[in-house]
Amino acid sequence: MEILDVKANLIQDNDQEAACLRRSLEKSRTFLVNLMGSPGAGKTSVLTETIRLLKERYSIGVMEADVDSDVDARAMERLGVRTIQLHTGGSCHMDARMTGDGLAALNPEDLDIVFLENVGNLVCPAEFDVGQALRVMILSVPEGDDKPLKYPLMFSVSDCLLVNKTDTSEIFDFDLDRCTANVRRLNAEMPVFPVAAVDGRGIPEWTEWLADRVEDWKKKMEVADHGSDD
Amino acid sequence: MEILDVKANLIQDNDQEAACLRRSLEKSRTFLVNLMGSPGAGKTSVLTETIRLLKERYSIGVMEADVDSDVDARAMERLGVRTIQLHTGGSCHMDARMTGDGLAALNPEDLDIVFLENVGNLVCPAEFDVGQALRVMILSVPEGDDKPLKYPLMFSVSDCLLVNKTDTSEIFDFDLDRCTANVRRLNAEMPVFPVAAVDGRGIPEWTEWLADRVEDWKKKMEVADHGSDD
Numbered sequence: 001m002e003i004l005d006v007k008a009n010l011i012q013d014n015d016q017e018a019a020c021l022r023r024s025l026e027k028s029r030t031f032l033v034n035l036m037g038s039p040g041a042g043k044t045s046v047l048t049e050t051i052r053l054l055k056e057r058y059s060i061g062v063m064e065a066d067v068d069s070d071v072d073a074r075a076m077e078r079l080g081v082r083t084i085q086l087h088t089g090g091s092c093h094m095d096a097r098m099t100g101d102g103l104a105a106l107n108p109e110d111l112d113i114v115f116l117e118n119v120g121n122l123v124c125p126a127e128f129d130v131g132q133a134l135r136v137m138i139l140s141v142p143e144g145d146d147k148p149l150k151y152p153l154m155f156s157v158s159d160c161l162l163v164n165k166t167d168t169s170e171i172f173d174f175d176l177d178r179c180t181a182n183v184r185r186l187n188a189e190m191p192v193f194p195v196a197a198v199d200g201r202g203i204p205e206w207t208e209w210l211a212d213r214v215e216d217w218k219k220k221m222e223v224a225d226h227g228s229d230d
Numbered sequence: 231m232e233i234l235d236v237k238a239n240l241i242q243d244n245d246q247e248a249a250c251l252r253r254s255l256e257k258s259r260t261f262l263v264n265l266m267g268s269p270g271a272g273k274t275s276v277l278t279e280t281i282r283l284l285k286e287r288y289s290i291g292v293m294e295a296d297v298d299s300d301v302d303a304r305a306m307e308r309l310g311v312r313t314i315q316l317h318t319g320g321s322c323h324m325d326a327r328m329t330g331d332g333l334a335a336l337n338p339e340d341l342d343i344v345f346l347e348n349v350g351n352l353v354c355p356a357e358f359d360v361g362q363a364l365r366v367m368i369l370s371v372p373e374g375d376d377k378p379l380k381y382p383l384m385f386s387v388s389d390c391l392l393v394n395k396t397d398t399s400e401i402f403d404f405d406l407d408r409c410t411a412n413v414r415r416l417n418a419e420m421p422v423f424p425v426a427a428v429d430g431r432g433i434p435e436w437t438e439w440l441a442d443r444v445e446d447w448k449k450k451m452e453v454a455d456h457g458s459d460d
Contacts, residue, residue, distance in 0.1 A: 040374050067381060121353055142270060142398075143268075146299075153320070
């Protein structure tokens with residue numbers, strides 16, 4: 001497994017870099033998922049269960065972004081998927097340049113789906129387009145149902161919310177309806193999937209939804225290609 | 231309760247600003263605690279229990295820093311301590327300038343202790359000296375005992391670690407010894423207090439330790455004042 005030191009994008013052209021990256025991923029039909037959430041929300045364990053259900057159907061790659069360590073990437077390698085560890089050199093988020101560096105090392109041309117597990121952080125990753133086809137965020141029950149009030153941008157920009165560790169809802173007095181109501185004020189259409197990586201509940205529903213998004217996206221790309229042939 | 235919009239320090243003089251702030255706080259004998267941790271680690275609830283035990287003995291102020299919302303500041307106001315809500319305008323951390331703005335609005339001259347509850351984030355707040363006398367970090371059991379490996383700077387710069395939600399250790403397979411061993415590699419001398427805000431366990435021990443730090447600091451300030459009189 002490779003460990004790559006990626007450097008932050010200092011110039012103010014992140015959106016342009018992200019657009020380039022998106023076009024390149026569309027060309028190779030590689031669906032990039034930007035997975036975000038707090039430290040310890042369960043990004044790695046939800047991703048593990050997700051990949052278990054999808055890896056027979058799709059070829060999958062993973063980029064694990066961390067300030068330091070490679071514990072998550074080693075967990076992914078055990079699943080038998082192509083994995084790269086990205087070290088962000090102190091940066092609290094991934095940007096498009098860093099993601100491009102990671103993809104260049106991962107060689108995603110033959111991959112259907114690449115998951116980028118972003119740095120554990122509810123603030124800055126929300127501000128940076130990394131060229132993804134889909135932004136998915138994970139909130140965990142122990143963090144509390146008031147988090148949409150405190151970190152509104154993350155909930156606004158994400159395409160899907162997974163509420164993890166729902167097996168502990170009673171211990172933590174977490175009200176899913178209250179959480180969903182807080183989320184809906186920021187993002188009226190966002191699907192919310194209650195899951196628990198520890199016993200797999202909710203993972204099939206979320207995974208099916210994700211597979212539908214991948215298929216819809218592929219069809220859209222085919223149509224766009226035909227359009228550009230005319 | 232006042233809500234203040236604070237602006238990030240764009241110039242590269244954070245350390246100088248922090249030193250100024252520290253001198254000013256030393257002059258008024260106000261002990262500033264910079265409290266850091268992930269979203270949902272329990273900073274507000276631990277702080278609530280801490281203040282309950284200290285508020286007869288010390289006059290206390292609180293600055294709640296958030297990207298948005300004022301739910302934490304309202305919780306503090308209910309305790310009857312002087313409180314100000316700081317909105318960071320999207321910034322994922324507090325810096326010295328922002329802290330100075332907050333202190334100017336709080337009028338801390340007659341306060342013994344001011345708690346700054348930093349933005350929920352395990353990365354960037356570790357990089358910014360805010361003029362504090364003490365850096366305290368909270369890690370919660372559901373986040374996992376591997377967090378020192380992934381966010382080493384926060385564990386390196388902190389003066390004390392509170393491990394919160396220890397009532398859930400068995401559910402989450404959190405090993406306090408393993409966590410402490412990971413911490414000790416980064417910060418050999420750091421005291422580690424297992425606590426649970428939900429039932430108050432460990433809070434008296436941590437609070438006594440904090441009160442000792444405040445008293446030691448006051449004595450040191452008196453000696454320094456005498457020295458400068460010579």
